[in-house]
Amino acid sequence: QVKVVESGGGLVQAGGSLRxxxxxxxxxxxxxxxxxxxxAPGKGRVIVASIAWSGSRIYYAxxxxxxxxxxRDNIKNTIHLQMNGLEPEDTAVYYCAARNTPLExxxxxxxxxxxxxxxxxVTVSS
Numbered sequence: 001q002v003k004v005v006e007s008g009g010g011l012v013q014a015g016g017s018l019r020x021x022x023x024x025x026x027x028x029x030x031x032x033x034x035x036x037x038x039x040a041p042g043k044g045r046v047i048v049a050s051i052a053w054s055g056s057r058i059y060y061a062x063x064x065x066x067x068x069x070x071x072r073d074n075i076k077n078t079i080h081l082q083m084n085g086l087e088p089e090d091t092a093v094y095y096c097a098a099r100n101t102p103l104e105x106x107x108x109x110x111x112x113x114x115x116x117x118x119x120x121x122v123t124v125s126s
Contacts, residue, residue: 002026002115006096009120012086020081022096029100033107034079038092050106059106086124093119
């Protein structure tokens with residue numbers, strides 16, 4: 001089984017920055033595509049960003065383009081989400097997800113992912 005653990009959430013003022021990290025451990029599941037999703041109160045879970053195994057393919061939701069940056073370190077089985085220019089609308093629980101795949105692809109749907117973290121809260125105050 002694969003265990004996925006997020007860290008780095010917290011409370012920040014509008015315009016501030018946070019860096020989320022996600023580490024996957026357990027049985028070998030490389031190569032893989034990993035992604036970040038978020039779920040705001042009363043809303044469904046939506047894609048934030050996805051990154052293919054080599055990092056050559058990346059997808060960002062329109063709402064975060066230019067503000068968020070996803071990256072990965074395959075030696076450490078870790079991905080990061082650098083979030084700059086945070087807005088109150090970014091307040092949500094952020095989830096990390098992973099899927100074992102030999103394809104160099106990004107995945108936008110939550111139904112494409114097999115392994116999920118427990119989530120980390122990000123709160124942006126105005």
